[in-house]
Each structure stands twice: as C-alpha cells, then as structure tokens.
Amino acid sequence: MTLFLQLDLAALLAAVMACLACGLLGNLLLLTRQSLLGDAVSHAVLPGLVLGFAVTGTRATLPMVLGAMLAAVAAALLISLVRRLARLEPGAAMGVVFSGFFALGLVLMELTGARAVDLDVDCVLYGQLEALIWPAATGPSSLLDPAALAQLPAETRILAAVLALVLAGLALLWKELRLAAFDPDFAASIGFAPRGLSLVVLVLVSVACVAAFWAVGSILVIAALVAPPAIARLLTDDYRHQFLFSAVAAVVMGGGGYGAAVGVPALLGLGFGLNAAGMMAVVATLLLALAWVAGRRLRRAPPAVAALSAPRIVAAAR
Amino acid sequence: MTPPALELRGLSVAYREAVVLRRASWTAPVHGLAAIVGPNGAGKSTMLKAALGLVPLLAGEARFFGQPLAAVRRRVGYLPQRASVDWDFPATALQVAAMGRYPRAGWFRPLPRAEREHARAALAEVGLADLADRQIGQLSGGQQQRVFLARALALEAELYLMDEPFAGVDAATERAIVEVLRRLARQGRTVVAVHHDLATVAEYFNHVCLLNGEVVAAGPVATTFTPEHLARAYGGRLPLLDRQVLQPRPVLQAAVPA
Numbered sequence: 001m002t003l004f005l006q007l008d009l010a011a012l013l014a015a016v017m018a019c020l021a022c023g024l025l026g027n028l029l030l031l032t033r034q035s036l037l038g039d040a041v042s043h044a045v046l047p048g049l050v051l052g053f054a055v056t057g058t059r060a061t062l063p064m065v066l067g068a069m070l071a072a073v074a075a076a077l078l079i080s081l082v083r084r085l086a087r088l089e090p091g092a093a094m095g096v097v098f099s100g101f102f103a104l105g106l107v108l109m110e111l112t113g114a115r116a117v118d119l120d121v122d123c124v125l126y127g128q129l130e131a132l133i134w135p136a137a138t139g140p141s142s143l144l145d146p147a148a149l150a151q152l153p154a155e156t157r158i159l160a161a162v163l164a165l166v167l168a169g170l171a172l173l174w175k176e177l178r179l180a181a182f183d184p185d186f187a188a189s190i191g192f193a194p195r196g197l198s199l200v201v202l203v204l205v206s207v208a209c210v211a212a213f214w215a216v217g218s219i220l221v222i223a224a225l226v227a228p229p230a231i232a233r234l235l236t237d238d239y240r241h242q243f244l245f246s247a248v249a250a251v252v253m254g255g256g257g258y259g260a261a262v263g264v265p266a267l268l269g270l271g272f273g274l275n276a277a278g279m280m281a282v283v284a285t286l287l288l289a290l291a292w293v294a295g296r297r298l299r300r301a302p303p304a305v306a307a308l309s310a311p312r313i314v315a316a317a318r
Numbered sequence: 319m320t321p322p323a324l325e326l327r328g329l330s331v332a333y334r335e336a337v338v339l340r341r342a343s344w345t346a347p348v349h350g351l352a353a354i355v356g357p358n359g360a361g362k363s364t365m366l367k368a369a370l371g372l373v374p375l376l377a378g379e380a381r382f383f384g385q386p387l388a389a390v391r392r393r394v395g396y397l398p399q400r401a402s403v404d405w406d407f408p409a410t411a412l413q414v415a416a417m418g419r420y421p422r423a424g425w426f427r428p429l430p431r432a433e434r435e436h437a438r439a440a441l442a443e444v445g446l447a448d449l450a451d452r453q454i455g456q457l458s459g460g461q462q463q464r465v466f467l468a469r470a471l472a473l474e475a476e477l478y479l480m481d482e483p484f485a486g487v488d489a490a491t492e493r494a495i496v497e498v499l500r501r502l503a504r505q506g507r508t509v510v511a512v513h514h515d516l517a518t519v520a521e522y523f524n525h526v527c528l529l530n531g532e533v534v535a536a537g538p539v540a541t542t543f544t545p546e547h548l549a550r551a552y553g554g555r556l557p558l559l560d561r562q563v564l565q566p567r568p569v570l571q572a573a574v575p576a
Contacts, residue, residue: 031404031407031408172426173426175420176425176426179420182403182407185367185398186396186417186469188370189372189395190421190473191421192425237455238408238410238453239409241408
C-alpha cells in the first residue's frame, strides 16, 4: 500500500486529472468544431518553455509552466484576433498562429542556448508521468496529512488546481457557455457576450493543456482533449450527459491507461515498461470503438416525428 | 410622442472590400408587421445584424425606442436564420426556448424553474408543447423554426427582428407562424421580418422596406409595394412576376385547411 502511494498515486492522480480537465473542456471545443485547438496550443507553448528556461536558467517546473501558460494564452488570443481581423476560418487561423509560435520557439532555443541543455524531446512528446513519485508518503494516513500532501510533485498539485478551476468555470458559466456554443449571434443580441465567453474557453483550454502537457506530453494532451468528448458524443444527444459521459471516459482513459502501462508488462512478464501516455491513448481508442458500437444500438431512429405532430400545428394555428 | 421602435440612420456595412449596405435609413412602423424584401445579396440579413451590432458598421447608427440598443436590450428580440446554427447540437427544444429567458435569469446561475416554465409556455404557443423534451436534431425543419420562434417569444420583447422566419417551412407551419406574428401585432408589438416570398408580402405584412444594397422604397404595403418599386429593387429581374404578386391570392388561402 505504501509502495503504491509512493510510486503510483501521484502519477495516477495526474493522469486522471489531466484527462478530466482536458476532456471536460474538450466538449466545448467539439461542439463548436474547434477540436484541434489543443494541437495548436501544444505547439504554441514552445517559446514560453524556452523563455521560462532562459529567464530562470533552470529546468524547474514552475517557471517553465508559467512561461508555457503565458505563451498558450497569448496564442489563443492571437488566434481569435487573426480570425476576426483576417476573417479566416478557425482551422486556418490556428494553423498560422501555432506554426508561427513553434518556429519562434525554435529560434529562441538557439538564441538563448537552451538547445545545449537539451530540452528532452521524449519528455515533451510523452510527458514524464513515470517520474511523478511521492516519497513523503508513509501510509494511508499521509493522504490526510497536509505536510505530506505538500510534498506531492508540483505537476500533480498544479493539475489539481487547474482541474478545480475548470470545474468552477464550467459550473459558474454552465448555461452561458451552452448558449454561446450553440448560437453566438442570439447570445450577443441578448447581451451575453459570446466573444468574451469563447475567450474564457480559450484561456481555460490553454491553461489545462499546459498543466496536462507537463505531466502527460503533447500527444496525449490532444487525445485527452478530443477522445472523451468524441466518445460521449457517440452515446448521447443530451447536453448534460455529454459532459457526464466524457468525464467517465476521461477517468477510465487516465486510470485505465496508467494501470495498463504498469500492469500489462508485469502480467505478461515483459522485461520492459509501457509508456503510460501511449496506453491512455490506446484505452481511449478502444473506448471510442466500444462507444461507436454501443451508440448504434442506443440511438436507433426515433419514431416518425413529423407524422405525429403535423395535425397539432394546424390546431395551434387556429 | 413615442419614439419609433426601430430607426436606422445611414447604416453602411462592408464585408472585406464589398459594401453590402449603403446608407440605409429606415424607420419601422410603431406597431404591426413590417417586411424587409429584396433580391439575394441585397443586404437584408445584414441590415438586421448591423442594427443589432452583430456586424461592424462602417457608418450610421441604429436607435431602438429612441435609444441605443444597450439601454433597451430587454425590449428587443432577435430571431436568427435557422441555418445559422448547428442543429446537431445536443440540446432539447425546451433548452433552446429557455435561452429566451436568460436575460431575466442573469449571469452565473442556473435558470430558475419559473423561467423554464415560461419557456415551456412559449413552446406551447407555437404548438410544440409535446415536443419540449425532444432533441432539436430530431425535429423537422418547420419545428426547428418554431423552436426559434418560441425562444423569441420567451424574450417577451416589444420589437422583434426576425431573419426569414418562414424559410423552409411547409404551408401549415407558415400559417401557424403568421398567426403568432399577428397575435404579436395585436398586442401592440412590432415585428420586422426578412421575407422572401413576394406572393405573400401583401397578405402577411402591412409595411414593407424594399432593399437592394440600399433602401429603394419603404412605407405601407398599399402604396410602397408597387411594380415600379419592385422593378427598381430587383433590377428588372422580375418582368412577369411583379404584376402577379400584387394581386390578392385567394388560391393560397383556400389551400390551407381552416
């Protein structure tokens, strides 16, 4: 038990919280056809990472996370600005901005000498989930011990804060976000600023992406953002269920993926470990396939709606 | 004297380089039903959106009840084009209609039950009471249009700006929608609707604004909806039709079961 707490809990929590934070926000992107925003953000953080490193001269987590978040938010704002000024479709605006930011990051890397210290490419692609350990844990009682909890890895603690922020944002702006996602023009006409609301979503996505990115890598961030909403979308046409199902899918994806990465090699007696981020994407893909099959059974065509209601229209007209 | 519900003063709008609306000035009638009519690309939808501040203005201003929109937002209701939203969005008819009550509920809190009941009543008003909990993606085009109408009614506005409320609906639904609009007019409200079917302008509306990039003519249907004005609005593209549409259309009325 203590061994589990020390070696696995922090990573497992990070995996689940990263998938939850990204998966929940991903719903709003999916429903407004902007799912690739995560891709944009994960590329756009590079200049922030390099600058964070250059300013502090260390690879400490916090300054680099802050730098990445700043870059992500800046990229998100720039994307919405480019969309408005150049009247480009969202995909094009994202493509222009994120490749520009990524290129800027490469240039900065050379200019600041960060390249010599090697920003680990593996870590950027796959994250460093396995590195998240909690040596301060001495037993189950540590879970209630503030001093021990404070010793949790920074990545895990940042993810907890970000998840809380995401949940608070969704709860507070539940009906507003739905309105702005469904019909921005109507929202604007009744004074529910859709531009401001979509900016809130952009900023939350950026922050969640960076926090998750640090723990699970840039590839998995995209999977965490897209897969849970896509799975839920195959199962339901109900807005609340969409979020609920995506949350369940995110937890299964994060927990199951991490469990598989730890458990499968041991089970099969393999001499090597499996990458946790990769296994999460595998689990998500399996869930998606299952959801597709289940969704086809669940959502048989409803009875002929038009035939039922036509006479009532006339009645109402009288 | 009460100020007009809607007064446009020299509205000009351009998308990129192309000017789609030039110095449009128009005053909606105090009560009743007004149609905005014109060929494709005449700037009809743009005029509504410009008035509501949904597209940037090059010049001009819109006054609602003699004031800027922000001061009287509660008294103004907008019904966007049905095709402007994604009807696969996971929402029920009631959830969409309930959006019309958001201004009364305010920010940062769930919609109170009483407001939701208002939205349900609005759905009943357009004959959709039984479909309130249906997913909007499963509704027919005409039913979706009436969901939008219910959402507008739920606003309880005094002036409605409607973008093609009759687009893509069958005859029975069109009849039902007209009844709702007439009821609004009887209650002393003003409805401004972008309208495509010249054949029904005289039957449904009592005021018309003919548009073709600019306001060609505006006024009571009886004096404004004339062959000369139509020819100017449509650039002579309606050589035969223009005379026919000015005649009353008893055939159409008889075709709909009373």
